[in-house]
Amino acid sequence: MPQPTSRTAEIRKIAKSGDGQAERMLADLLRDLFKIEPRNVAINHDQYSLNSLNGFFDTDDDQFFFKFHQEEGEEAMSGEYYRADILARAGLPVDQPLLISVLPGEQILVYRRRTDPRFSDVLRALDLKDDPPARAKAVEAERQMSEAVLEVYRETLHAVTPQNVAAEPIHRLFYERLIDPPTGSYPGGRMASFYVGKEFAFPGVTLDWQALSRLPFEINGVKYRDSLGVLFNEAHERLNPVRLADAGGVVAHGDAHNANVWYEDHGDTAHLSFFDPAFAGEHIPTLLAEVKTTFHNILAHPFWLYDPALASEHYTAAAILDGDLLRVTTSYEVSPVRRDLLSVKAEAMWKPLLTDLKARDMLPEDWRRVVRLGLFLCPTLVMNLRAGATSHNPVSSLVGLSSAIMAGSEPVAGQDMLSRFFDVIDPDRG
Template sequence: MTRSSEPLAAQARTLARAGDWDGARAKLMQLVGEVVGGEATDLAINRDQYSLNSLNGRVSLTDGRTLFFKYHNEEGEDKTIEEYYNAELLREAGYRVDVPLFACGEPGRQILLYALRADSRLADVCRDIEARAAWSEMAPVVEAQQHFDEEGVAGALRSLVPAEVEKVCREPVHQLFHHRLVSEGATPGFGGRVARFYVGQHFRFPGVEVEWERLASLQWVVNGVPYASTLGELFAEAGIRLLPAALADHGAVTAHGDAHNANVWYEADGETPQLVSFDPAFAGRQIPALLAEIKATFHNIFAHPLWLYEPHRVETHYQVNVRLDEGRIHVDHDWALTPLRAAFLDDKTEHYWRPLLTELRARGWLPTDWERVMRLAVFCCPTLVLDLRADGGSGHTPHSSALGLAIAVMAGCCPVEGEDAFSRFFARLCEA
């Protein structure tokens, strides 16, 4: 395969973000042609709310085939990923995974091409149920998720091995966490995306505006519940505790690492629906066990309904009020998990996390601060996947910004008193 002088996938992502969909389409058609060794005759890009750092769609080839493509590009971070697509290693480990027909993992050109499916992505199935409040239709989806969690923990336990520091540090899953917290010359926790998104920036919330320097040191009170850490403290702690070498103090597993529902097919043509993952961009053989299912836990459950992926709808769906007093920021909101997401949380708790933690404890591989590790990683999911500031370039509004940061704080630290959805989740895990 001949590599072009410029990273075509990166160019396509930039063009798409600028609204030049025709330009992005042309770049992707050129890239697909180079990867498959033929010519692409047509290409359509899906424009959905889940493609935060990637694009996907359909491409037609001169041989008559139509394929599904997906590529992933992290701005300024391409060189940190060496082996990008790992479907084969997941299949070898016994996971249910869609293996691409073609793949290119070169920095700036990462793309996968799959046989075209008629199946929906699980993200779209769930969104449809929630949009219609069709809770009577969610049972088969919940059952499929339960089986997927059972298969996931079985794969994790089957592949669970002592962590090897050098191998752990090379795993691409850290791209989702620590690599987004650091950059040369910056204090750990305040580099990377934190520096680009938040440090030195102005924040707009409903009726309140505040600079980062002040916001970073404010104590949060959410729905009357005070929280133990500030944003600044959470980013600083994450920059230290999520250091890859620091996560090699417990077991490691073979896992997908990024199995959010937009990376999962919902196969409904059999006797019972089943789930199949794809796009294992961050899969690996030595993923720290406590990180393996973090992205799926947050993005499939707590990022819904709609506030992270469709921030423009927050103001019409939720009440979000903000006020400042001496040293505190108060956020009151009425966001809550839907029945579907609550059922997913029950499944993930009982059929993935509790069995995994029980086995890690039995082998002596569960660190004493396992809850802090998990909370910090969950905190990173909303804050580092895109800029949560209003007018920060990712579509967030004052209402969604306040709600998103409040949920991130709820995820990242324990309430000083009272409880919330995250503290109840971790309380159940402590029983494992």
């Protein structure tokens, strides 16, 4: 049976041409859904809109901001988008939409237009030029947000069934990007279309997927245990929604990367608030709730995921094939503000959350593996990391896949930034 036509998918596709047709289609969609007369429809073309579209429009009454998220094949995926009321009822700081549609293929949120920057824009400026006082204010705003979110997790943590978990839309960001949703076949979805059977051009070596997927990486002298293929296979097995009920569930945003967070600057202090709760839920698997925020707000920066061309100007990277080992050297490192944010995530969120799970006898023995596999899928399936496939170049591709390996795999020996992070948050380590 053919899938219904998705108007949002068509708008996203046509928007790339920049010829004005997408704006006209969007005006028609808004008119049909909400019985309003939109004018001056403008689509933002920014680096963070990997799977979404946002922009502005006017009516006789006011100025508005719109956003929608759209996944290929979403009509066959699980869960309901945009349960915006869930977060507000739980007490999370969230900007409530004025208008909302959850119709398949026509999901969209409309907000009153704000002049506040997104937190992603504030942090990008700090990546480009560090400003210690501004950095301290931004990091403190993140600490306050993490503490507020942690309290909601503590208050809403509850036992869940596999059926509860499987019904949540967050799996569209993880498991359902590994498979063909209508059939469940693996490898499928984005994994198959992005990587399987493809060629990978890195500075120094070109490899096909069959070879690359089996190779362990050594990155700046640290050897990692698991190959890309092993990590994808284990993610397919362990992140299956029916296996994620063992750590309970919480009320969560699910996709609170910082392009979905407003930064309200009050002079000496700043305040953060969420918007675009496309994947919000009441039974979000606890160990997945903070995965997207941890990777996309910290480990995906500076530049390599969202600004690949800039990454190739700032960093070097090269690879050589040494027998059955891919040796990678790179000058990439996280910026001071991202290091500070990682410390906040460890101290104000992950450590106390895992400690609570352990105290309630809800912490699986393999919790590190679950979190690492979630972190691994964040960059590899949010966009195609192969050079030349979309916006990535050989340097950013190698940095990106190396970052994914470091997120997903334990080092064979020694430590790196992420192994130290996991040691800090481990509730058995004091």
